[in-house]
Amino acid sequence: MTAPAIRTQSLVKRYGDKLAVAGLDLTIEVGECFGLLGPNGAGKTTTVEMIEGLTRPDSGSVELFGVPWGENRNRALQERVGVQLQDTQLADKLTVEEVLRLFRSFYRQGRGVEQLIAELDLHAERKQQYQKLSGGQKQRVALGTALAGDPELLFLDEPTTGLDPRARQALWGSVQAFQKRGRSVLITTHYMEEAAVLCDRIAVMDHGKIIALGTPRSLIDGLGLVQFVEFETKQPLDEAALSTLPVVESILRKGEGYHLRIARSLSALRIVLAELERQQLTPIGLSTHQATLDDVFLHLTGRALKAAAAEAGEPSP
Amino acid sequence: MSEDTDPPNPLKELTLARVREFLREPGYVFWVFGFPLLMAIGLGLAFRSKAPERPRIAVTNDVASDSLRVLTQSSRLQARRLTREDAERALARTKVELVVDQPNPNRPLVFKLDAGQEKALFARAIVKDVLERAAGRQDRLLIDERQLSEHGSRYVDFLLPGLIGLNLMGSSMWGIGHNLVLARKRKLLRRYAVTPMRRSHFLLSYFFSRALFLVLELAVIIGFGRLVFGTHVQGSMTALLLVAASSAAAFAAIGFLIGARLESTEVAGGWMNFVQLPMWLLSGSFFSYERFPAWLQLPIRCLPLTATNDALRRIYNESGTLASIPFELAVLAVWALLGFAIAVRAFRWQ
Numbered sequence: 200m201t202a203p204a205i206r207t208q209s210l211v212k213r214y215g216d217k218l219a220v221a222g223l224d225l226t227i228e229v230g231e232c233f234g235l236l237g238p239n240g241a242g243k244t245t246t247v248e249m250i251e252g253l254t255r256p257d258s259g260s261v262e263l264f265g266v267p268w269g270e271n272r273n274r275a276l277q278e279r280v281g282v283q284l285q286d287t288q289l290a291d292k293l294t295v296e297e298v299l300r301l302f303r304s305f306y307r308q309g310r311g312v313e314q315l316i317a318e319l320d321l322h323a324e325r326k327q328q329y330q331k332l333s334g335g336q337k338q339r340v341a342l343g344t345a346l347a348g349d350p351e352l353l354f355l356d357e358p359t360t361g362l363d364p365r366a367r368q369a370l371w372g373s374v375q376a377f378q379k380r381g382r383s384v385l386i387t388t389h390y391m392e393e394a395a396v397l398c399d400r401i402a403v404m405d406h407g408k409i410i411a412l413g414t415p416r417s418l419i420d421g422l423g424l425v426q427f428v429e430f431e432t433k434q435p436l437d438e439a440a441l442s443t444l445p446v447v448e449s450i451l452r453k454g455e456g457y458h459l460r461i462a463r464s465l466s467a468l469r470i471v472l473a474e475l476e477r478q479q480l481t482p483i484g485l486s487t488h489q490a491t492l493d494d495v496f497l498h499l500t501g502r503a504l505k506a507a508a509a510e511a512g513e514p515s516p
Numbered sequence: 517m518s519e520d521t522d523p524p525n526p527l528k529e530l531t532l533a534r535v536r537e538f539l540r541e542p543g544y545v546f547w548v549f550g551f552p553l554l555m556a557i558g559l560g561l562a563f564r565s566k567a568p569e570r571p572r573i574a575v576t577n578d579v580a581s582d583s584l585r586v587l588t589q590s591s592r593l594q595a596r597r598l599t600r601e602d603a604e605r606a607l608a609r610t611k612v613e614l615v616v617d618q619p620n621p622n623r624p625l626v627f628k629l630d631a632g633q634e635k636a637l638f639a640r641a642i643v644k645d646v647l648e649r650a651a652g653r654q655d656r657l658l659i660d661e662r663q664l665s666e667h668g669s670r671y672v673d674f675l676l677p678g679l680i681g682l683n684l685m686g687s688s689m690w691g692i693g694h695n696l697v698l699a700r701k702r703k704l705l706r707r708y709a710v711t712p713m714r715r716s717h718f719l720l721s722y723f724f725s726r727a728l729f730l731v732l733e734l735a736v737i738i739g740f741g742r743l744v745f746g747t748h749v750q751g752s753m754t755a756l757l758l759v760a761a762s763s764a765a766a767f768a769a770i771g772f773l774i775g776a777r778l779e780s781t782e783v784a785g786g787w788m789n790f791v792q793l794p795m796w797l798l799s800g801s802f803f804s805y806e807r808f809p810a811w812l813q814l815p816i817r818c819l820p821l822t823a824t825n826d827a828l829r830r831i832y833n834e835s836g837t838l839a840s841i842p843f844e845l846a847v848l849a850v851w852a853l854l855g856f857a858i859a860v861r862a863f864r865w866q
Contacts, residue, residue, distance in 0.1 A: 251710050253709060253866070284703060287702070287703045287707045289704060289707075290704065292536060297536065304530075305712055308523075344707070348712075
């Protein structure tokens with residue numbers, strides 16, 4: 200039986216008083232794309248950097264392909280992984296192909312520069328200096344440096360943060376192409392959509408712990424047969440009266456508005472609207488939607504992901 | 517298909533990256549190549565040897581006409597004819613160094629001057645000599661004079677090795693210290709740390725790129741000195757290269773030390789200046805450090821820039837060999853070895 204691509208046991212990391220990662224057990228199989236989800240400050244980056252061998256855990260163990268990082272630097276293991284770190288800025292004055300050739304030179308085996316340029320669609324930019332590239336192009340070059348050693352395992356730490364939808368989709372395409380070759384990926388993101396598109400399995404992290412683990416589908420289905428209703432009202436509504444309705448599962452205040460989880464049926468919606476009418480309230484900006492991973496996060500933590508990101512000082516996506 | 521048939525060499529690529537980054541930054545290129553040449557031109561011209569200025573004197577209208585003619589026509593003086601009142605005012609305002617007067621035509625000439633001024637004494641000596649010679653005095657002693665204009669003893673000969681020293685210090689420290697701190701700040705060092713890149717290759721790439729630029733820097737300054745000021749390296753070029761390399765190694769070690777941990781380029785810049793400023797002042801790049809008090813001489817000679825300047829001058833201007841500069845070579849070696857030993861231990865990739 201082949202060893203999993205990643206196995207961590209009781210991984211712990213503390214920064215001063217703050218417990219950044221609080222005993223994490225993860226197993227990621229070869230060929231799997233695994234997503235680590237959560238707001239900023241959840242401990243995703245610390246976790247990934249311990250797995251990459253960049254940060255030493257306070258306790259617990261990390262094995263890649265059954266091999267622990269060990270006390271000293273393990274160059275043999277580094278040959279097998281490709282890493283894209285959050286906010287690395289490559290050398291400003293080097294051109295795209297120079298950067299790719301430089302990173303390619305660090306590995307015994309790898310993908311040729313021409314091949315990388317073709318795969319990442321960087322033909323037009325190959326002679327351009329890194330400093331002149333757009334955010335999306337820079338991220339593609341960063342991905343190129345991670346792929347230069349033709350890794351078996353790829354780490355991506357928030358690869359599409361701050362990118363426009365087109366650049367994001369282009370990057371997703373490259374990751375999917377990599378995964379199709381049977382390689383493994385560990386990706387962190389706070390975009391639920393990204394996780395839903397790319398990942399076979401997802402772990403939702405908050406405050407250094409995994410609070411849910413499964414396929415995107417199973418996590419959504421875990422919420423039950425529900426739908427979500429959002430609206431605002433001019434006057435505060437009588438939450439107690441609303442919550443006594445059997446179709447209403449939960450009520451969350453979101454600023455001026457409300458976020459209701461109710462049974463997935465038309466009649467349930469009708470009952471809720473009738474109750475609002477009885478309270479002589481007119482819902483403003485009423486919308487309903489099926490459950491998404493965002494709702495999973497909201498349900499698990501009581502906080503919307505965007506709000507949680509904002510708490511951590513992150514501009515909301 | 518995923519195999520790369522001709523994988524690039526990491527040491528070559530890292531070194532090329534260093535060189536490209538440098539050459540594509542016009543600011544660096546100016547400070548390393550342009551600045552020392554401007555300094556050489558500016559200071560070389562400002563301090564070029566020239567004949568001392570002719571003394572300025574005033575001759576009053578009352579001076580007898582033969583004396584008046586002798587003084588105003590002498591090529592060794594700048595003489596003006598003024599009224600007594602104007603002459604005295606000119607003296608008070610130091611527009612002239614000496615006034616020649618003759619209030620009574622039957623009495624000898626009168627010199628008016630500030631005897632505390634060196635220039636006035638010089639003027640007096642010249643005026644006297646001019647008048648005496650006009651009156652028929654002959655030199656009784658034959659003296660052979662030799663003018664000091666031999667290569668190797670002018671100010672610019674002193675200056676050029678000092679500029680090379682300053683350049684070695686600046687480019688080695690900034691080129692390495694600043695570059696490392698910038699790479700750490702941009703999280704590029706961490707990015708390298710997760711690749712199988714050999715740390716020794718990383719270090720050596722700095723070594724090789726510095727060595728390459730060292731040769732270029734030397735060539736530019738030495739070539740410029742030769743072309744513009746006619747200076748020559750009188751000792752062996754190999755010895756000069758070896759001194760320059762030792763010096764670059766010493767300064768590179770200090771640059772590494774400063775760049776070993778810092779994450780802010782501003783803080784690194786501060787440290788760099790803190791280290792360099794005393795050497796700018798003390799190490800005798802522009803003027804001899806021998807004017808500093810005796811107890812300071814040994815500490816000054818132990819500074820890497822002093823050792824560099826002294827060793828370069830010995831070779832450049834005095835045909836010195838490596839055997840003639842054991843102290844300087846030892847100083848540079850100690851700085852280099854000690855600096856690297858500490859820097860390697862202290863170094864942080866993140």
